Amino acid sequence: MKKKSLMRSIAAAPHIFWAVLFIVLPLIIVGVYAFTDAEGNFSLANIAALTDYVPIFWLSLELSVIATAVCLVIGYPLAYIIAKSSPRAQKIFIMLLMLPMWTNLLIRTYSIMAILDDGGFLNTLLNTSFHIVGTKGAVIFGMVYDFLPYMVLPIYTCVSKIDKHMWEAASDLGCSPVKTMLKVIFPLSMSGIISGVTMVLVPSISTFYISQKLGGGTFELIGDTIERQFVTGALNVGAAISLVMMVLILISITVMNRFSEGDEGGIIV
């Protein structure tokens, strides 16, 4: 019986082989690098050196959490309005939302920088001298701009699945529109919100391109730090930072998924 059950799943064998070799093994190697020095001897120096990066980590967390919150505040009403429009309009809005996503992130970010820069398009057009690039606000704006669709799409998928009769039922039972929104619609779209939050938070906290371009070289985020270790060849420290970041992110995703158990609320449209 056991043999038969093994045979049934033989189709998954190439994938399991692939996953062990190219997913699990590389992560183990990251772990090995994190706990060894440049000569390959066991060492805790890299882990101890992490304390130097605590302020950078807090800054990355601060910026990405603000960006995620802004995305949620802007994105929820947007997703809701789209979900409530006619099917034809819905299609067009979703297409309009996806189109920037299909444009490479590097190009979008660069274009924002060219607009907001000190001698950029906005300042030449208005003949002003706003200093925007190089501030925290510019980095947050870049994150929100680049990742907003990732927030809107899962929420939209979730909200558009909510039965229209929910509204009627809630108002029949005496709920005001605001209360219906807070007590019925919002909780029902929780799984969309959670996948939206993860899909914005993870790339924001680990970005290095946005902070390089829109931070104007004045900010270093955790992604920049890893990238710098990679460029300068300090791979052991880079591996240690990556390891810690991965563990933190996987833990928070697992915790968040506990809240929306059993519902795979549209990871991607």
Next chain:
Amino acid sequence: MKYASRIYLCLIFSVLYIPIFTLILFSFNVENSTAEFAGFSLRWYIELFNSPETFTALRNTLLLAVLSALLSTVIGTAAAEGIYKMRSRFIKGAITSVTNIPMMNPDIVTGMSMMLFFAAVMGIFKISDYNEIGFAAMLIAHTTFCLPYVILSVLPRINELGDSLSEAALDLGCTPVSAFFRVKLPNIMPGVISGMVMAFTLSLDDFVISYFVGPTNFQTLPLLIYSMTKKKVTPDMYALSTIIIVSVFILLIISNIRSGKRADENKRKRGAVK
């Protein structure tokens, strides 16, 4: 309320599109500037088409995207079938969690881990020049981060389809393999196709992982764009982006019209049955 929501939509979409429209505008700039528009010209497009570097990068990007989409679709579809048939919930859960790691992990961590892995491979097989395994490394890396998306798009279809059709095929004398190819696969095809399309676009768009894994002799478009934005950018990069945006836009419109037509046809068919 209706007006308020319309204004809101307009506002958000204009902010989303301002950078894209300025980019298109400046791709036609006569001067070498991305801040001051001096006049209309096609200068940067001509320069772009005369640069062999761009064409090599474009060819590399497409080659890599096609190969990694095909590879991840074959492995991923087989994996979805295998996972579906698994009895043990524990093994099922373990395999899906491991598969999803590249999807949940920040790209920078996946990129770093892949790079260290290939460095180790070079050490073991005594390869001194990374360019020798560079293309294989890129293909493996791209296939790996595409796999979870393929499985995620195929597995629900297989779950939905259930076993009855394949069992009927087996009863009628199909071997398990031909039952899969002749009965199951055609039925789950929409999931397989959408998984493949997603893998293709993910590979096309990837910068971070390619940045860590990419060898010097195999440059993709995002890597080229990155190296171009390191210096002060000339509008030829804008010209390149404009071409990409316009082609994506046309593709989206075509696919929308086609799916609209299909929906109409289905409606008509259903009407005829009634």
